[in-house]
Amino acid sequence: MDISSILQGGYQHPLSRQWQGRRTLTKSMLMYPIFITDDPEASVEIKTLPGQRRWGVNKLESFLGPLVKKGLKSVILFGVPFKCEKDGKGTPADDPKGPVIQAIRKLRSLFPDLYIACDVCLCEYTSHGHCGVLNDDGTINIEPSVARIAEVALNYAKAGAHCVAPSDMMDGRIKAIKRALIDAGYGNRCTLMSYSAKFASSLYGPFREAAGSAPAFGDRKCYQLPPTAKGLARRAIQRDVTEGADIIMVKPSLPYLDIIADAAQLAPDHPLACYQVSGEYAMVCAGADAGVYDLRVMAFETVESMIRAGATLILSYFTPQFLDWLEA
């Protein structure tokens, strides 16, 4: 055999195999998405997201305490209100007595070293279930949407969020949020993570069930990107960099690895997040249940592909399991 044919000499040992991947998963790369509801005592199973629950603020200590001990470094909060009055502009989103603001305060006091990010969107709080404010004809009214999103983000920052992460996909919101943070004195105290390339995916189904945020009519195709739209994704990433995003995100992850790689090239000096969304998590679990593969091996393979594509931060419902698996 020719000298140049032989590659296997370089990865015959577990240690030399590690040297072949530039970066591997570490605990600090994981951000855990959690659902906070407005019954303070809630601990309710989410059927389509095996192992995940909706939590009340009074359960956060017993739920997250053991995970923090195992090395959990960050969470991203999603509010799931049931008792509130939803309206056209998502008024409950930043209700000081609402689940998100209550949870931020609670977590800051319970776990001083835990990094608290907050998803910022209106769909969980609007009567119509869309992510922005609508015109009479049901289309997005962009100016008031952006203003409202920026207001909510600032109120999360004021409550103590280390990071605000707008997932609404309204044009111009990154600039507006950054401006609002700076003007209120939070520019240097709160990270702005943009869901920059967020695609209109069928992989959000379990999340929408968990969060009760499915749109009452229509879909999100006028503000989330078409799955084929590589060019739009690249433009959105570049725009969000110039508008002041501190972290760029791609979502979903596994079917969009090329976009992660594009983001790594377009924004090489920014942390790059990807969201292994609810449907991806459910798919990996379902395949394991069907005996297609071993859950742990497959879960690692998925996130390793994201890291290989360029991700430096991974939002994943597998976070609790990874904390165990990374220990072993």
Ligand SMILES: NCc1[nH]cc(CCC(=O)O)c1CC(=O)O
């Ligand atoms: N703006 C709402 C939002 N924020 C995060 C997700 C999806 C997360 C997941 O599926 O895990 C969604 C769903 C959607 O856009 O409909």
Ligand SMILES: [Zn+2]
């Ligand atoms: Zn939304």
Ligand SMILES: [Zn+2]
């Ligand atoms: Zn959202």
